[in-house]
Amino acid sequence: MITTDICIIGAGPVGLFAVFEAGLLKMRCHLIDYLPQVGGQLSEIYPQKPIYDIPGYPEIKAQGLVDNLMKQIKPFQPTFTLGERVDHLAKQDDGSYIVTTNDNTKVHAKVIVIAGGLGVFEPRKPVLENLEKFEGRGVTYMVKNPETFRDKKVVLAGGGDSALDWTIYLANLAERVTLVHRNETFRGAPDSAAKVYDLANSGKIDLILSANLKELGGNGTLHNVKLEGKNKEEIVIDADYLIPLFGLSPKLGPIADWGLNIDKSAIEVDTRDYSTGVERIFAIGDINTYPGKLKLILCGFHEAAIMMHSAFKYVYPDQKLSFKYTTVNGVNSF
Amino acid sequence: MVSFTVEDQDGNRQNIEAPDDMGLNLMETLKAYEYPILATCGGMALCATCHVEVLQGEEGLGNATDVELDQLENLPEYFPTSRLACQIRISTLLEGAIIKLRGEDN
Numbered sequence: 001m002i003t004t005d006i007c008i009i010g011a012g013p014v015g016l017f018a019v020f021e022a023g024l025l026k027m028r029c030h031l032i033d034y035l036p037q038v039g040g041q042l043s044e045i046y047p048q049k050p051i052y053d054i055p056g057y058p059e060i061k062a063q064g065l066v067d068n069l070m071k072q073i074k075p076f077q078p079t080f081t082l083g084e085r086v087d088h089l090a091k092q093d094d095g096s097y098i099v100t101t102n103d104n105t106k107v108h109a110k111v112i113v114i115a116g117g118l119g120v121f122e123p124r125k126p127v128l129e130n131l132e133k134f135e136g137r138g139v140t141y142m143v144k145n146p147e148t149f150r151d152k153k154v155v156l157a158g159g160g161d162s163a164l165d166w167t168i169y170l171a172n173l174a175e176r177v178t179l180v181h182r183n184e185t186f187r188g189a190p191d192s193a194a195k196v197y198d199l200a201n202s203g204k205i206d207l208i209l210s211a212n213l214k215e216l217g218g219n220g221t222l223h224n225v226k227l228e229g230k231n232k233e234e235i236v237i238d239a240d241y242l243i244p245l246f247g248l249s250p251k252l253g254p255i256a257d258w259g260l261n262i263d264k265s266a267i268e269v270d271t272r273d274y275s276t277g278v279e280r281i282f283a284i285g286d287i288n289t290y291p292g293k294l295k296l297i298l299c300g301f302h303e304a305a306i307m308m309h310s311a312f313k314y315v316y317p318d319q320k321l322s323f324k325y326t327t328v329n330g331v332n333s334f
Numbered sequence: 335m336v337s338f339t340v341e342d343q344d345g346n347r348q349n350i351e352a353p354d355d356m357g358l359n360l361m362e363t364l365k366a367y368e369y370p371i372l373a374t375c376g377g378m379a380l381c382a383t384c385h386v387e388v389l390q391g392e393e394g395l396g397n398a399t400d401v402e403l404d405q406l407e408n409l410p411e412y413f414p415t416s417r418l419a420c421q422i423r424i425s426t427l428l429e430g431a432i433i434k435l436r437g438e439d440n
Contacts, residue, residue, distance in 0.1 A: 041375075118374050118381070124409065124410055126410040126411075127411055158408070159408075160404070160407065160408050182408070187403065187407045246408050246409060247405070247408030247409070250375070287344060
């Protein structure tokens with residue numbers, strides 16, 4: 001169990017800056033993010049894009065801002081759990097929370113800050129009847145442990161980089177790999193596409209182009225995948241596994257189940273301190289909403305400062321908070 | 335002003351009007367008309383929740399960028415005239431177009 005003052009869910013720019021504001025008030029933070037690195041969208045989606053509306057920076061690249069934030073919060077020694085999704089919040093008798101991730105990491109914190117941005121990036125699912133029935137029984141959306149597929153019949157669907165890369169990887173491991181793609185060409189990396197064509201030409205994999213997934217067959221577990229081919233013909237492929245790889249889409253995820261007031265995928269907050277309707281849970285940055293909300297990094301920074309001053313009373317209930325400037329007091333590291 | 339037709343997920347059609355001199359895109363306009371579009375990424379062509387199919391008038395809309403095509407290509411369901419509404423600027427070229435909402439998450 002990790003014990004901290006404040007557990008911040010989401011390690012994007014606003015979550016990171018919240019560590020600084022907490023640190024000035026002597027509160028320690030642990031951050032959790034589903035992505036494998038810090039920085040949120042900035043690092044994952046547009047690291048090289050310039051941002052023009054960060055005060056004091058006429059122009060800064062997204063990754064540059066993240067790097068600077070990491071430097072800025074270093075004195076406060078934040079700790080991180082990356083690549084894990086927060087699934088549950090459990091309120092304790094003393095009002096604190098125990099946060100549990102999908103990998104069963106547990107964090108005990110006096111205050112929860114949701115800085116979840118767009119939410120969690122989850123796999124997009126194909127539109128297939130009975131799809132849910134086969135999830136975990138042959139249908140899987142990511143390759144966690146490639147050994148699962150050793151000597152199995154695997155069908156992959158999709159045309160992006162991950163479909164190409166996993167086809168190449170699994171070609172040597174699985175009994176048979178079939179890649180199904182609805183177009184004639186691939187938009188993924190040309191090198192990977194060339195490798196996939198080579199594997200298909202040498203008979204190591206089956207490549208079925210201009211085809212769409214139509215139906216799943218099996219009794220309890222997956223036995224076959226039916227496709228509709230170029231000329232509307234039905235193609236049936238024996239399969240132990242189907243791996244649809246249609247990219248990721250942001251979803252609110254488990255946050256939706258925590259009893260917070262949600263309006264169109266955003267958490268409603270009180271603008272006095274960005275608190276949610278649930279005591280000790282705050283929401284800042286793109287994931288919150290209130291009248292006049294602007295989804296801007298700079299607004300998230302402001303929200304973080306206000307919010308941390310309000311959280312102080314839960315971390316130090318017996319102390320009086322006095323407001324201080326960094327120009328007067330400096331930054332006193334932990 | 336430009337006028338075009340929007341068909342929702344249930345097949346209901348409505349003519350809508352939008353100003354063509356305010357730098358709006360189609361996603362923003364559809365949201366203003368209270369169509370259930372999440373537009374989670376705010377218009378950066380990153381979430382595809384504003385996926386539309388252009389039933390008529392696609393030739394006036396210009397070509398999709400690489401970022402947009404990458405998103406569209408990845409969608410489980412996609413049509414020859416699929417576009418992301420956030421990447422279509424409201425201009426007179428939209429006059430008379432018919433747009434069908436296709437966003438999977440809405």
